[in-house]
Amino acid sequence: MSTLINTKYDRRKRRTQGIAFWVFRLMSLAVVAILVWILGFLVVKGIGVVNWEFLTSMPEDGMTKGGILPAIVGTLCLVAGSMVFAFPIGVMSGIYINEYAPNNWLVKFIRVMTNNLSSIPSIVFGLFGMALFVNTLGFGDSILAGSLTLGLLVLPVVIRTTEEALKAIDNSYRNASLALGATKLQTIRKVVLPMAFPNIITGLILSVGRVSGETAPILFTVAAYFLPKLPTSIFDQVMALPYHLYVLATSGTDIQASRPMAYGTALVLILIVLLINLLANGLRAWFGKKVKTN
Amino acid sequence: MENQTIISAQGVNFWYGDYHALRDISLDMEAHTVTAFIGPSGCGKSTFLRLLNRMNDLVDGARLEGRILIEGEDIYARGVMVDELRKRVGMVFQKPNPFPKTIFENIAYGLRVNGVRDKAFIESRVEESLKGAALWGEVKDKLKKPAFELSGGQQQRLCIARALAVQPSILLMDEPASALDPISTSKIEELIYELKTEYTIVIVTHNMQQAARVSDRTAFFYLGELIEYDETKKIFLNPEKAQTQNYITGRFG
Ligand SMILES: Nc1ncnc2c1ncn2[C@@H]1O[C@H](COP(=O)(O)OP(=O)(O)O)[C@@H](O)[C@H]1O
Ligand SMILES: [Mg+2]
Numbered sequence: 001m002s003t004l005i006n007t008k009y010d011r012r013k014r015r016t017q018g019i020a021f022w023v024f025r026l027m028s029l030a031v032v033a034i035l036v037w038i039l040g041f042l043v044v045k046g047i048g049v050v051n052w053e054f055l056t057s058m059p060e061d062g063m064t065k066g067g068i069l070p071a072i073v074g075t076l077c078l079v080a081g082s083m084v085f086a087f088p089i090g091v092m093s094g095i096y097i098n099e100y101a102p103n104n105w106l107v108k109f110i111r112v113m114t115n116n117l118s119s120i121p122s123i124v125f126g127l128f129g130m131a132l133f134v135n136t137l138g139f140g141d142s143i144l145a146g147s148l149t150l151g152l153l154v155l156p157v158v159i160r161t162t163e164e165a166l167k168a169i170d171n172s173y174r175n176a177s178l179a180l181g182a183t184k185l186q187t188i189r190k191v192v193l194p195m196a197f198p199n200i201i202t203g204l205i206l207s208v209g210r211v212s213g214e215t216a217p218i219l220f221t222v223a224a225y226f227l228p229k230l231p232t233s234i235f236d237q238v239m240a241l242p243y244h245l246y247v248l249a250t251s252g253t254d255i256q257a258s259r260p261m262a263y264g265t266a267l268v269l270i271l272i273v274l275l276i277n278l279l280a281n282g283l284r285a286w287f288g289k290k291v292k293t294n
Numbered sequence: 295m296e297n298q299t300i301i302s303a304q305g306v307n308f309w310y311g312d313y314h315a316l317r318d319i320s321l322d323m324e325a326h327t328v329t330a331f332i333g334p335s336g337c338g339k340s341t342f343l344r345l346l347n348r349m350n351d352l353v354d355g356a357r358l359e360g361r362i363l364i365e366g367e368d369i370y371a372r373g374v375m376v377d378e379l380r381k382r383v384g385m386v387f388q389k390p391n392p393f394p395k396t397i398f399e400n401i402a403y404g405l406r407v408n409g410v411r412d413k414a415f416i417e418s419r420v421e422e423s424l425k426g427a428a429l430w431g432e433v434k435d436k437l438k439k440p441a442f443e444l445s446g447g448q449q450q451r452l453c454i455a456r457a458l459a460v461q462p463s464i465l466l467m468d469e470p471a472s473a474l475d476p477i478s479t480s481k482i483e484e485l486i487y488e489l490k491t492e493y494t495i496v497i498v499t500h501n502m503q504q505a506a507r508v509s510d511r512t513a514f515f516y517l518g519e520l521i522e523y524d525e526t527k528k529i530f531l532n533p534e535k536a537q538t539q540n541y542i543t544g545r546f547g
Contacts, residue, residue, distance in 0.1 A: 102354065172391040176453070179347060180404040180460055181381035190407065191393055291394055 081147025094162025146222025447478025
């Protein structure tokens with residue numbers, strides 16, 4: 001008699017496996033379904049108002065007519081401004097923490113603090129930004145103040161992804177470079193960073209998504225309720241898509257009449273984020289390839 | 295032929311934190327010879343090898359006592375330019391580790407980081423180095439291809455060529471063939487034999503036949519101590535110490 005065969009046992013085991021498989025599969029499908037639902041909902045509700053005029057003209061008639069150009073431009077300014085600030089600082093801190101800093105209390109402290117920084121509610125960043133950038137430094141409600149505040153908000157994300165990206169690079173590459181007489185800085189610049197760059201860009205993508213959607217940090221630092229003109233300097237106030245959406249949905253002059261505009265705005269916001277993500281992904285792939293063949 | 299000491303370790307003790315990894319090691323190596331380090335895993339062969347190009351500097355809490363002279367200079371003296379030292383003392387690692395760059399750029403890397411700009415010079419040095427590593431024939435038509443597309447054995451020879459490109463006088467190899475198939479291994483061994491006319495080679499190996507085949511002198515390490523160091527023939531045929539005898543006959547380790 002075989003001691004290996006027990007059909008009953010086998011069936012039971014297979015059933016549990018099957019159930020587990022389906023539970024996991026359904027869960028992940030549910031996630032996709034929710035995403036599709038949100039997107040579909042926005043497209044259905046918003047597509048009606050999104051056209052060329054909507055994208056390129058000023059809001060009119062108490063924001064119940066016209067377009068959202070200033071909010072689009074404002075959000076793009078804030079994304080660019082916050083990245084100009086957060087990306088270099090974040091990447092350099094990440095490099096310091098992972099490549100240079102000895103593993104001592106100071107570095108552990110920096111790490112704990114960056115983690116804490118990322119768990120502070122964004123409205124607190126807004127308040128802090130108002131106190132420091134708007135008032136103390138006297139930037140006023142401006143793109144500059146808003147970008148700095150948003151930059152602070154996403155700094156931990158950039159630092160963390162940079163750190164992770166660098167950690168993923170095998171030490172054998174660093175050793176190979178150093179053993180050839182390269183300095184540490186040369187090793188980082190010519191070997192480590194190019195290899196880590198595609199993953200660092202992931203940090204950039206995450207930050208852009210975050211920045212373009214945040215309302216609280218810009219509320220007291222840059223966002224204008226209604227400002228039907230384009231900014232001419234970094235000291236100007238701007239409208240921004242998420243705040244504009246909030247205004248349209250809750251405190252416009254005629255909320256019923258501006259409802260379609262709100263959905264249109266939401267759709268545009270999501271499309272912009274998607275577009276930037278696609279762009280960044282393309283960049284990532286391009287860099288990944290360039291590194292290998294250079 | 296007049297033999298000349300090129301590497302001289304004098305009373306070397308080394309610690310990783312509290313762990314005493316090398317105990318009172320003294321040995322001299324001659325120019326244009328191949329010296330093999332053998333001994334069981336963890337006895338300190340790699341540690342000693344890495345002391346010779348100061349790669350252990352990168353380890354936190356490491357401490358050295360004693361002196362190591364290379365071409366007569368104390369390489370741990372104050373003010374030694376470590377990157378200059380590493381140009382003189384090249385290293386090939388256990389696992390082939392070409393950069394994710396083209397074959398050409400892998401070899402050119404050492405020159406570029408040394409500020410060489412002259413294109414023609416770089417090209418000729420790349421060719422020379424690849425020939426030196428017996429790889430030129432196989433790659434001369436695909437210098438612009440990623441180095442990762444080469445086989446493991448070719449990658450290791452590429453790493454040797456990469457080290458040769460900066461014209462070191464000493465080449466350290468830490469089990470350079472342990473990740474390779476027998477054919478690639480014998481190619482590397484042949485190469486070592488050819489390279490010793492121009493370079494001084496120190497090779498760590500697990501493989502006793504390999505040590506016997508390629509080296510002029512052999513050092514046997516055990517638990518952080520240098521047990522015996524002599525001509526390879528003598529070590530394998532007629533060792534002084536019982537421990538050496540036991541190790542090479544496979545009675546432990
Ligand atoms: N970076 C390090 N930190 C702490 N201990 C180490 C380190 N590298 C090696 N050791 C220890 O030092 C001893 C010698 O290691 P190693 O020189 O790699 O031996 P071998 O190359 O002869 O196998 C081992 O006990 C090893 O665990
Ligand atoms: Mg070793």
